[in-house]
Amino acid sequence: MKKILPVLIILVVLVITASVVIGVKRTKTVDWEQSFDEKSNKPYGVSVLYKELPKLFKDYKIRTVYHQPASYLKANSEDGYGEHVAEGTYIIIGNSDYLEDDSIDELLNFVDAGNTLLLSDYYFPQKFHDTLDVSVNFVENKKDSISYLSLKHVNIEEIILDRNASDQYFSEFDSINHTVLGHSKIDYKHVNFLKVPFGKGYVFLHTEPKAFTNYHLLKEKRYKYAEGVLSYLPDNHVYFDSYTKIQTGYDGDVEKESNLGWFLEQLSFKWAWFTAIVFGILFMIFNAKRRQRIIRIIKPLQNTTIAFVKTVSNLYFDTKDHKNLVDKKITYFLEKIRRDLNLNTDVLDEEFTEKLASKTGKKKDDVKKLVNYINLMRSKNEFFEENLIKLNKHIEAFYTK
16 A cells, blocks of 8 residues: 555646646637527526526416427326416527427417417527418628617617627518517617417517527626516416427537536536546555455255155155055145146046046056056055055156156
8 A cells, every 4th residue: 555655646746737737728718509598507598587587477387398399288288197287478489490390289279278479589480480470581780790679668778789690580470460569670670579369379479589598688788678578478377498408409419418517617626526536446446456355155055855855755665654655645646637637536437537648648548557556545455565666657657658
């Protein structure tokens, strides 16, 4: 152990030195991927909004949906097997193009029953365009990547949206039945927020999901815009879509981060984790041989059944109690016939002989000899060694032929 101690000290110094050097040289890069993930603290995650939902919808439940809307809403319907009947507002921010047709149908059925859907994305699946009679177009931001967002019926000033290469807007919609709730502006105003009646409920379509992300909610007073959008929604339970967030990023790439992802991004946690692993492995290597106890060899229990049978047999044979042995041989043989062949052995007659020969496939003459000898032994009162040996031969011949 004294020889190993200097090696361990050197390893500790190397690990600490490496962590310090890497920590100094490492530059923190910002991930601008638009994941819209409620668990992400990155600029374009929506963890801030997600944490504020319970305050915005007081006294109502906020449920996170990790399934396709089709399976979730069917399960939590009146005829489903879920824990409750889904009613309230279903919120989807970003990644709506991953919705399958049956999920879109189920969402529209949900709205048709008197509920609400808020869908904020740059573009929507074609089925929404066709069903709700809307078209989306875009205009490039050629000046300074800044847009201005505003809401009708909500008393807030125009909100700046920077890092915005283009504005998506509704180029066509039913101006009679659809209600305009908001605009985006680069050079001139475009409609970017609609309230669409569908059955007994409403679909709120919004084309700027970045407005709900951490970057914009934490910058200046831009959170007021997100609050204003959500203020149009009725006070009710909220279903927050997370299925597409755990499946893919906005660009379609599968998320590869594990639950340790956030910790490994933090330099201190990362090196603490790796250091613990290294020393754990070293501990096992240098202590396993020293601490391993001797494994005792446990002999299996011997099968003494044959020895027991021989002892009992010799006991009966030495006492010359041939009658007892003959009775036991016959009793055991008939018991086996009853158990294996389900034959009645009360009367050993011609009928019994035929049935026994038929079920066992033995020759009738051989079976008859055995049955006759058993009947003979049952009628005698005095037995000799020859009787026992002959009975045993008949029984053995019955089993072997």
